[in-house]
Amino acid sequence: MPSETAPPSVPGVVTSDDIVATARSIARQQEASGAIPWFSPTHGVPGHVDAWNHVEAAMALTVAGLGEQARRAYEWLADVQRPDGSWPAKWVLGEVTEPGGESNQAAYVAVGVWHELVCTGDDDFARRMWPTVRRAVDFVLGLQTRRGEIIWIRHESGEASDHALLTGCSSIYQSLRCAVALAEHLGEPQPEWELAADQLGHVVAAHPEAFADKSRWSMDWYYPVLGGPVRGEAAARRLAEQWDTFVVPGLGCRCVSDQPWVTAAESCELVMALDAAGDRDRALELFASIQHLRHEDGSYWTGWQFENERHFPGDRSTYTAAAVVLAADALADASPGARLFKEIAGRPLGPCAASDPLACGCALVPVR
Numbered sequence: 001m002p003s004e005t006a007p008p009s010v011p012g013v014v015t016s017d018d019i020v021a022t023a024r025s026i027a028r029q030q031e032a033s034g035a036i037p038w039f040s041p042t043h044g045v046p047g048h049v050d051a052w053n054h055v056e057a058a059m060a061l062t063v064a065g066l067g068e069q070a071r072r073a074y075e076w077l078a079d080v081q082r083p084d085g086s087w088p089a090k091w092v093l094g095e096v097t098e099p100g101g102e103s104n105q106a107a108y109v110a111v112g113v114w115h116e117l118v119c120t121g122d123d124d125f126a127r128r129m130w131p132t133v134r135r136a137v138d139f140v141l142g143l144q145t146r147r148g149e150i151i152w153i154r155h156e157s158g159e160a161s162d163h164a165l166l167t168g169c170s171s172i173y174q175s176l177r178c179a180v181a182l183a184e185h186l187g188e189p190q191p192e193w194e195l196a197a198d199q200l201g202h203v204v205a206a207h208p209e210a211f212a213d214k215s216r217w218s219m220d221w222y223y224p225v226l227g228g229p230v231r232g233e234a235a236a237r238r239l240a241e242q243w244d245t246f247v248v249p250g251l252g253c254r255c256v257s258d259q260p261w262v263t264a265a266e267s268c269e270l271v272m273a274l275d276a277a278g279d280r281d282r283a284l285e286l287f288a289s290i291q292h293l294r295h296e297d298g299s300y301w302t303g304w305q306f307e308n309e310r311h312f313p314g315d316r317s318t319y320t321a322a323a324v325v326l327a328a329d330a331l332a333d334a335s336p337g338a339r340l341f342k343e344i345a346g347r348p349l350g351p352c353a354a355s356d357p358l359a360c361g362c363a364l365v366p367v368r
Contacts, residue, residue, distance in 0.1 A: 005065075005119070005334060005335050005336065006334065007019045007020050007023075007063065007064045007065055007334070008063065008325075008328040008329040008331070008332035008334035008335065008338070009328070009332060009334075010284070010287060010328050010331050010332055012288070013284075013287060013288045013291060013328075014291070014324075014328055018294075018298065019063075019064055019324075019325055019328055020064050020065065020298075021297065021298025022060075022064070022298040022299065022300070022321045022324055022325055023060055023061055023063070023064030023065075023066050023298075023321070023325055024064075024066070024298060025295075025297060025298045025299035025300075025316070025318075025321050026057050026060060026061060026066075026069075026318045026321050026322060027061060027066055027069045028040075029047075029318050030069055030072070030073070031049075031093075031094070033076050033094065034072035034073050034074075034075055034076030034077075035049045035054060035073070035076050035091065035094070036049065036053070036054045036057040036058065036073055036318050037049045037092075037318065038050075038053060038315070038317045038318060038319060039315040039316065039317050039318060046092050046093050047092075047315070047317070047318075048090040048091060048092045048097065049090065049091040049092070050087075050089060050090055050091075050102075050105055051077060051087040051102075051105040051106065051108065051109065052102075052104060052105040052108045052171075053318070053319040053322070054073060054077060055073075055077070055108045055109055055111065055112035056108075056112075056319055056322045056323070056326070057073065057318045057319060057321075057322040058070045058073035058074055058077075058112055058116075059111075059112055059115050059116075059322065059326060059337070060321065060322035060323075060324075060325035060326055061073065062115065062116055062119050062120070062335075062337070063119070063325050063326065063329045063334075063335050063337065063338075064325055067120070070116065071125070074112065074113070074116065074125075074129060077109060077112075077132070078128075078129060078132045081132055081135065081136070082101070083135075084101070084135075084139055085106060085134075085135030085136045085137070085138050085139030085140075086101025086102075086105075086106045086136070086139045086154065087101065087105060087106060088100070088101070089101065089102050089105065089153070099156040100153045100154065100155045100156055101139065101153065101154045102152060102153045102168070103139075103140045103143045103150050103151065103152055103153065103154075103168060103172060104152070104165070104167075104168035104169075104171045104172050104175075106136040106137075106139050106140050107136065107137065107140045107171065107172040107175035107176065107179075108171065108175055109129075109132060109133055109136050109175075110133050110136065110137060110175045110176070110178040110179035110182060111174060111175050111178045111340070113125075113126060113129045113130075113132075113133055113178075113182060114178035114179075114181055114182050114340075114344070115178075115337040115340055116129075117182065117185070118336045118337045118340070119335055119336050119337045123186075126182060126185065126186060127186060130182070130186055130188070133179055133182060134183075134188075137175075137176070137179045137190075137193060139154075140172060140175075140176075141192075141193070141196050142154075143160055144196055144199075144200070145164070145210075146356075146359045147199075147203060147207070147210060147359050147360045147361075148196075148199035148200050148202060148203035148207075148210070148354070148356070148359060148360055149164035149169055149200065149203050149204075149207075149210040149211065150164055150168070150169050150172050150200060151163065151164050152164055152165045152168050163211070163212040164210060164211050164212065165211060165212060165214060165220075166204065166208075166211040166212075166214065166220045166223065166224065167214065167217070167219040167220050167223040169200060169203070169204050169211065170204050170223040170224045170226065170227030170228075170229060171223065171227050172200060172227075173197060173200050173201045173204060173227045173228055173229050174226075174227045174228050174340075174341070174344075174349065176193055176194075176196060176197035176200065177197055177228065177344045177347075177349065178340075178344055179193055180193050180194045180197065181344050181345035181347075184345070185345070195355040195356075196355075197352070198352045198353065198354065198355040199354055199355045199356055199359065199360070200229075201228070201229040201351070201352040202229075202351075202352055202353060202354040202355075202360065202362070203354075203360055204224050204227070204229040204230070205224065205229045205230050205234070205351055206354075206360075206362070207360055215257075216256045216257045216258055217255070217256055217257075218242075218246040218253055218254055218255060218256065218257070218266050218270070219266065219269070221238070221239075221242045221245075221246060222238075222239065222269065222270050222273040223269075223273075224238065225238060225239060225273040225276065225277055226269055226270075226272055226273035226276065226341060227349075228276075228341070228349030228350060229349075229350075229351060229352070230351065231276070231277060231348075231349065231350040231351060232350070232351070234351070235273075235277040236277065236279075239273070239274065239277065239279070242257075245257050246270075247270075247286070248262050248306065249289075250289050251289060251290075251292070251304065251306055252264065252266075252267035252286065252289050252290040252293075252304070253266045253267040253270045253286070254266070255303065260305060260306050260307040260308075261303050261304070261305050261306075261312055262290070262303060262304050262306065263302060263303040263304075263320070264290045264293045264300045264301065264302065264303065264320045264323065264324060265302070265317070265319055265320045265323040267286055267287075267289070267290045268287065268290065268320075268323035268324050268326070268327035269323055269327075270286060271283045271286050271287045271327040271330070271331070272326065272327050272330045272341050273341075274286065275327075275330050275331060275341070275342075276330075276341045276342050276349070280331075283331060284331060287327055287328070287331060290324075292304070293311075293320075295316055298321075299316035299320075299321055300316060300317075300320045300321050300324055301315075301316055301320075302314075302315050302316065302317045302320050
């Protein structure tokens, strides 16, 4: 079970007690099954569950010392995995409402299991979850194209979609690195996963044409940095290019470029991207700026519509609370998993060469 590492604090912004209160706001919304929805029924409308945000919430519970609730979350996830390694895109109150299997959702279980192992040192947990991770990664890599990007969903019919998403593939890159580290730790090395990760990371960093245009979303802007394929000078350039498009001084990061709406989750993910890129001052400033969304019970409003001056869409989501906890942990370097967006198993995340440069058209042709 989780170690006794103190929950993180960010001096002048949030205390350890604040972070525990935020994590408890997640635990209060956890369903009896162990599933963690986006939010409890609000005005009669229940929130849905998806595997990616569920795992993120479990990670936050571990960081804050709520290990029992985190383990219930992982046990539920393993129990409801489908034979092909995927999970439905959405459940509502235990019923599947969107059956298609999304690649980034399936992949993220590897991040959660690796994070739990690093934080707790519990090899037995990692071994129990290994078959779940292995099936999930096999599902994900079944959607990888020869060029290297990973298609975003396999529909209920079994047919794959026709496009890949930059945000999703950036996240999958980190997931594959965690899966490789977990496999090596358990004595089950998977060199083909590492090659797949190398090719994917290269495509994320060097081939924008591989992805559907979702550039109005801030996640497509910062996720190649957050997930790890883009670092160094390239990360600094990328973050500078659209900083003024997405960041509203004193309020946070927009969800989309064309709407007057800042969101705490995107802001905290940008905090972690900045921190991973070495821009700690702006990371701290941005983290402080979203505290206007904190509720008195420790939860966080999902967003703020700053033209109408109201909370939008009006819920206090678990994934938002989780992003706050994980950003605080990254800034404080508090838990053993705090550096998850910087390095995995002691290996820094960052750019990588294509494992198959012919596949993406990057092979060098000798000059004669």
